[in-house]
Amino acid sequence: MSVPNQTAGLQLNRVAAGNGSVLRGPILLFFVSGLFWLLIAAALWLFSAFQATDPSSPLVFPDVAWLTYGRVYPVAMDLLVYGWASMIGIGAAIWILDSMAKSPFSGGYLPLLAGIIWNLGLLFGVWGVLGGGSTGKEWLEFPVYAAFPIWLAEIIMAVWAFALFLGRRSKGGYISQAFLLTAFIAFAWAYGSANGFLLFCKIGGMAEPAIHWWYFGCLISLWLTPLGVGIVYHFVPLMIGRPLYSAKLATISFWGIVGFGGWTGIAQILGAPLPAWNQTASVVANVLLVVPVLAFATNLHLTMKGSFDLIKPNLALRFLVTGGMVFGLASIWNAITTFRSVNRILEFTWAITARTDLFLIGFVSLVCFGAIYYVLPRLVGRSWKYTRLIQWHFWFSIIALGTLVFDLTIAGVIQGFGLMDPKVPFAAVIDLTKPFLLGYELAGIFIGVAALLGVGSFLTVFVNPAWAPDSEEAPEPVINEEVSLA
Amino acid sequence: MNRLSKIIGGVFVLFGFSWWGLAVYPYLSFASLKENVDPNTKEVAPPDLPGAAQQGYRVYAANGCVSCHSQFVRDKSEGADIDREWGKRRTVARDYMKDGQVFLGVSRFGPDLTNIGLRQKDAQWFYRYLYDPRLFNPDTTMPAYRWLFQDQAIAGQPAQNALKLEGADAPRPGHEIVPTAEAEALVAYLLSLKRDYALPEAPAPQE
Amino acid sequence: MSSHEEHSETPEMSDAVPRTREESETAINDPGVPLVGDGVVPRWLIGVIFFGLFWSGAYLFSYSGGFSADVFDYLPKFGPLNLGPQSAPDPKVVGKALFSQNCVTCHQATGQGLPGQYPPLAGSEIVLGEATNRYIAIVLKGLQGPVTIKGENVNNSMQAWEGQYTDAQLSAILTYERSDWGNSAPPIPPEAIKQVRDEFKDRKEQWTYAEIMKLPGKDVAKAGGSEKQASNKPAPGGSPAASASPAAQQK
Numbered sequence: 051m052s053v054p055n056q057t058a059g060l061q062l063n064r065v066a067a068g069n070g071s072v073l074r075g076p077i078l079l080f081f082v083s084g085l086f087w088l089l090i091a092a093a094l095w096l097f098s099a100f101q102a103t104d105p106s107s108p109l110v111f112p113d114v115a116w117l118t119y120g121r122v123y124p125v126a127m128d129l130l131v132y133g134w135a136s137m138i139g140i141g142a143a144i145w146i147l148d149s150m151a152k153s154p155f156s157g158g159y160l161p162l163l164a165g166i167i168w169n170l171g172l173l174f175g176v177w178g179v180l181g182g183g184s185t186g187k188e189w190l191e192f193p194v195y196a197a198f199p200i201w202l203a204e205i206i207m208a209v210w211a212f213a214l215f216l217g218r219r220s221k222g223g224y225i226s227q228a229f230l231l232t233a234f235i236a237f238a239w240a241y242g243s244a245n246g247f248l249l250f251c252k253i254g255g256m257a258e259p260a261i262h263w264w265y266f267g268c269l270i271s272l273w274l275t276p277l278g279v280g281i282v283y284h285f286v287p288l289m290i291g292r293p294l295y296s297a298k299l300a301t302i303s304f305w306g307i308v309g310f311g312g313w314t315g316i317a318q319i320l321g322a323p324l325p326a327w328n329q330t331a332s333v334v335a336n337v338l339l340v341v342p343v344l345a346f347a348t349n350l351h352l353t354m355k356g357s358f359d360l361i362k363p364n365l366a367l368r369f370l371v372t373g374g375m376v377f378g379l380a381s382i383w384n385a386i387t388t389f390r391s392v393n394r395i396l397e398f399t400w401a402i403t404a405r406t407d408l409f410l411i412g413f414v415s416l417v418c419f420g421a422i423y424y425v426l427p428r429l430v431g432r433s434w435k436y437t438r439l440i441q442w443h444f445w446f447s448i449i450a451l452g453t454l455v456f457d458l459t460i461a462g463v464i465q466g467f468g469l470m471d472p473k474v475p476f477a478a479v480i481d482l483t484k485p486f487l488l489g490y491e492l493a494g495i496f497i498g499v500a501a502l503l504g505v506g507s508f509l510t511v512f513v514n515p516a517w518a519p520d521s522e523e524a525p526e527p528v529i530n531e532e533v534s535l536a
Numbered sequence: 537m538n539r540l541s542k543i544i545g546g547v548f549v550l551f552g553f554s555w556w557g558l559a560v561y562p563y564l565s566f567a568s569l570k571e572n573v574d575p576n577t578k579e580v581a582p583p584d585l586p587g588a589a590q591q592g593y594r595v596y597a598a599n600g601c602v603s604c605h606s607q608f609v610r611d612k613s614e615g616a617d618i619d620r621e622w623g624k625r626r627t628v629a630r631d632y633m634k635d636g637q638v639f640l641g642v643s644r645f646g647p648d649l650t651n652i653g654l655r656q657k658d659a660q661w662f663y664r665y666l667y668d669p670r671l672f673n674p675d676t677t678m679p680a681y682r683w684l685f686q687d688q689a690i691a692g693q694p695a696q697n698a699l700k701l702e703g704a705d706a707p708r709p710g711h712e713i714v715p716t717a718e719a720e721a722l723v724a725y726l727l728s729l730k731r732d733y734a735l736p737e738a739p740a741p742q743e
Numbered sequence: 744m745s746s747h748e749e750h751s752e753t754p755e756m757s758d759a760v761p762r763t764r765e766e767s768e769t770a771i772n773d774p775g776v777p778l779v780g781d782g783v784v785p786r787w788l789i790g791v792i793f794f795g796l797f798w799s800g801a802y803l804f805s806y807s808g809g810f811s812a813d814v815f816d817y818l819p820k821f822g823p824l825n826l827g828p829q830s831a832p833d834p835k836v837v838g839k840a841l842f843s844q845n846c847v848t849c850h851q852a853t854g855q856g857l858p859g860q861y862p863p864l865a866g867s868e869i870v871l872g873e874a875t876n877r878y879i880a881i882v883l884k885g886l887q888g889p890v891t892i893k894g895e896n897v898n899n900s901m902q903a904w905e906g907q908y909t910d911a912q913l914s915a916i917l918t919y920e921r922s923d924w925g926n927s928a929p930p931i932p933p934e935a936i937k938q939v940r941d942e943f944k945d946r947k948e949q950w951t952y953a954e955i956m957k958l959p960g961k962d963v964a965k966a967g968g969s970e971k972q973a974s975n976k977p978a979p980g981g982s983p984a985a986s987a988s989p990a991a992q993q994k
Contacts, residue, residue, distance in 0.1 A: 101679060102645070102677060103677060104677070105669075105670070105676070105677055105678070105679060105680070110679060110680075112679060112680035112681065112682040112683070113682045113683050114683060115599075115683045118599065118600075118679050118681065118683075119600065119603065119604075119679050120599040120600025120601055120603050120604075120679075121598075121599060121600055123600065123603055124600050124603065149775050149776065150776060182598045182599070183598060184597060184598050184599070184600060185597060185637075186596065186597025186598065186600065186601075186602050186637065186639060187597075187602075187637075188602070188603075188642065191600075215540075220776070222776075223540075224776060224777055224779065225779070226777070228543055231543075231544075232543075232547050235544070235547055235548070235551070236547070236551055239551060239555070240555075243555065243559065244559075247559070247563070252636070253563060254632075254633075254634075254635055254636045254637060254638070255566050255567075255569070255629070255632050255633045255634075255635065255638065256562065256566050256629040256632050256633070256638060257562045257563040257566045257567070258637060258638050259638050259640045260558060260559060260562035260563070260566075261558075261559045261562070261563065263558075264554070264555070264558035264559045265559075267554075267558075268551075268554075272551065283777075284777055287777040287778065288777050293777065293778035293779055293780040294777060294778065294779045294780060295780050295782040296779075296780060296781065296782030296783065296784065297779045297780070297781055297782075298781070298782070298783070298784050299782065299784055299788075300779065302784065302788075302792075305546070305550075308546070308547050308550050308551065309550045311554075312550070312551050312553070312554025312555065312558070313554045313557065313558065315558065316558055318642050319608075319640050319642060320614075321608070321610035321611065321614045321615070322608050322610075322640050322815075323608070323626070323627055323628045323629045323631070323632075323815045324562060324629075324815065325561075325562065325565065325808070325810075325811070325812045325813070325814065325815065326806065326807055326808030326814045326815055326816060326817045327803075327807035327808060327810045327811075327814075328557065328558055328561070328562065329817060330802065330803055330806045330807045330817050331557065331558075331803060331807070332558070333802070334799040334802055334803050337795070337798075337799065338795050338796075338799050340791075340795070341788075341791060341792050341795050344788060344791065345784075345788060348785060348788060349782075352782060390614075390817070394610075394614050394615050395615075397615070397642075398606055398641075398642060398643055398644035399643075399644070400645075402642060402643075403643070465644075469615070469616060469620075469644060470615060470616050471616065472616040472619035472620045476620070476647050477673055477675050477676065480645070480675065480676070480677060481675050484677075561812070562812075565812035565813070566812075574837070574840065576837045576840075576841070576911065576912055576915065577837055577840040577841050577844070577912075579840050611815075611816055613816075613818060626815075628815060629813075629815070734836055737813065
């Protein structure tokens with residue numbers, strides 16, 4: 051039995067997307083698909099971690115084209131981004147936008163259609179890249195016939211989101227709407243123009259990497275970031291039953307991310323023959339991006355102040371708050387490693403991979419799980435009882451994140467200093483990193499376990515006791531025994 | 537509503553600004569690049585890619601070579617790329633003007649390949665390296681690409697490009713390992729990777 | 744449902760002043776929509792914002808290469824960039840390029856020539872000798888018949904190159920030949936080529952090696968030394984030491 055606590059007094063159900071709504075199907079579709087792609091991605095990542103570090107591993111298949119590292123690893127990353135993070139983010143965005151709009155228009159068939167098309171695009175993409183149709187551009191590997199459906203699905207979602215928003219009955223709004231609508235605009239624009247320029251018009255020469263890495267920055271900072279930030283901004287105040295600390299901080303974080311986000315990508319290829327001002331502007335954007343992210347993290351912190359004891363029992367909250375705090379750290383680390391003096395050492399190394407992983411696994415994935423744990427029980431009308439599994443899931447996620455980022459960063463620093471010294475032969479540099487890359491294999495296993503635990507706990511919700519929308523208790527996973535009644 | 541249009545307008549302006557600056561502006565400024573014709577030798581730099589290499593870059597792309605190999609040499613002030621003899625000078629925009637796709641890459645888990653065609657000039661070396669990287673470098677983590685080759689019975693004369701393999705890698709008696717068309721295209725592309733011509737904007741740093 | 748509309752303001756979407764925390768907390772019983780407080784922005788963050796803007800402005804204007812599209816280096820370069828025609832091309836680089844167009848067919852990229860047919864250039868006493876007028880004359884007019892270089896006899900023919908290349912180009916080729924494959928001898932300036940070209944401008948036929956060796960050896964490459972008799976004239980079949988001595992005289 052759940053013990054009443056601060057969250058339990060809330061009746062969080064009166065949203066159109068709840069049990070019985072026409073939007074229940076689409077949200078479930080996005081959640082189930084996202085988790086499915088997460089499992090595939092984790093399996094492929096585990097594969098590629100062994101392949102990258104140990105050529106004699108039994109997971110290396112030199113005779114099988116579609117199982118070589120150069121195809122498996124890109125698919126794993128693409129699935130994490132476009133399959134897992136994007137689909138869960140969209141699922142949560144449907145919930146949030148609908149609960150904010152209170153519109154009689156639900157257009158439930160549009161998100162359903164988008165979900166189906168998006169999945170088809172991913173399927174084509176996996177098929178295409180594993181089958182040898184990769185474009186060879188990081189995070190844009192999907193060939194045209196896979197990228198187009200994804201883009202189309204996203205356009206459908208954007209149209210749906212704006213139609214819902216324009217037909218809203220509620221007078222006011224909330225910061226999460228601004229973030230989510232911005233994300234929909236930005237991704238449609240960025241993904242459309244990157245694929246249009248590069249795959250359709252086939253622009254070559256140095257313009258190609260410029261557009262490609264501009265897109266990479268947009269994908270991180272104007273698609274995944276606003277989705278994650280919007281989710282945290284929305285669910286955290288609801289769960290702790292207090293308003294967001296400051297509207298001004300929210301405004302700063304919004305305009306900062308929108309203003310600097312698009313400029314961040316080129317810093318991935320500093321030293322490339324792009325105009326100096328492009329590179330410098332990108333460095334500046336990455337550094338200045340710390341300001342809005344700090345505004346966000348501060349807002350989150352001051353909202354949570356006095357309620358921090360809730361993150362122990364409330365597991366959905368725990369995922370969201372941890373994710374938000376990791377985002378603050380990731381952003382500062384990103385700024386430090388972007389400075390020319392640091393970047394020239396760490397460029398091309400595992401540390402840069404770790405930097406992206408910290409964002410993707412530490413921030414986006416944790417927030418996605420937090421959103422699932424908050425939304426899902428309300429969606430299916432069941433209260434979440436199997437908290438033990440989710441606790442395991444949380445700690446495995448943290449251990450996986452720590453192992454992955456710590457190992458790869460150390461390996462990257464060694465690799466970076468090795469590469470800077472021309473007297474150290476290249477093979478010796480690789481040799482020096484090898485002990486740490488064993489940790490990469492371990493992290494791959496942890497990530498796989500964490501993904502399995504996440505999917506497992508997702509499945510348990512369907513065997514949980516029913517939850518009535520007018521119940522006095524919140525349905526999200528809350529640990530009972532540790533909560534004092536005081 | 538007025539508030540909304542301000543927000544949407546602001547997002548469009550700010551986002552469009554980055555789109556212009558980092559996507560459209562490089563496109564426009566690089567579109568006007570012209571090849572360099574040496575006034576003394578009438579040599580054209582960069583040279584046109586050979587036909588086989590045009591196919592090969594697709595194989596390079598499809599198999600994710602860019603996941604581990606970069607293709608750009610940074611300035612001497614930016615790193616040891618030149619000291620590692622990955623190139624005599626930094627690469628500049630004109631180096632890539634004829635490339636259908638530019639594989640800059642963000643990882644150097646393998647060495648830079650900007651000038652691999654200068655360091656290794658023998659197709660046989662590439663074939664054998666792709667077939668079994670451990671032949672040359674026992675510590676390398678590069679995967680073997682055996683599926684780029686086929687095992688066939690020797691019909692009459694051994695094929696000219698058959699791989700010279702010994703020991704554990706040696707083919708069965710009466711058989712030979714030959715590169716597939718994909719491997720040939722890939723190696724032709726790799727052999728074409730040489731930026732040994734001079735461009736006035738990128739003088740080689742003096743020792 | 745109707746009560747939603749009363750307390751869900753944010754500065755993002757509405758012009759209304761945000762509600763105070765106290766007010767919103769009392770209204771929490773309908774939490775489908777999160778509420779926003781009007782907390783102040785911490786001072787340190789304002790400091791960070793202003794410092795960030797100041798720093799980024801300074802950084803952006805210092806390291807942007809004048810915002811031009813063809814500057815790739817962020818470090819400011821002092822003085823004019825070494826670009827375009829005002830910088831003289833390195834004759835060795837130009838020479839090597841020219842060499843690999845024609846000369847390489849006979850003399851080979853290694854400079855070793857082909858035994859019995861084409862003489863080596865590496866260590867050749869003609870190439871490295873002080874009597875540079877012979878070297879230039881051969882290249883200008885061509886050579887026919889038996890030749891003895893480094894004690895080895897070769898016999899074939901070389902065409903005249905005077906019509907093919909300008910003085911500057913020939914100077915580049917010859918300077919390059921004197922600098923690669925272990926060769927090391929002073930450069931041959933274009934003026935030296937011009938001098939020899941003018942001297943033999945009426946000659947149409949190729950030289951024979953005997954004719955060449957009869958020419959009085961002069962180091963036309965050395966400024967002011969054009970009329971002086973070259974002292975260290977390598978003889979046919981001369982020792983390799985003869986070819987090494989000009990290198991030793993290099994300043």
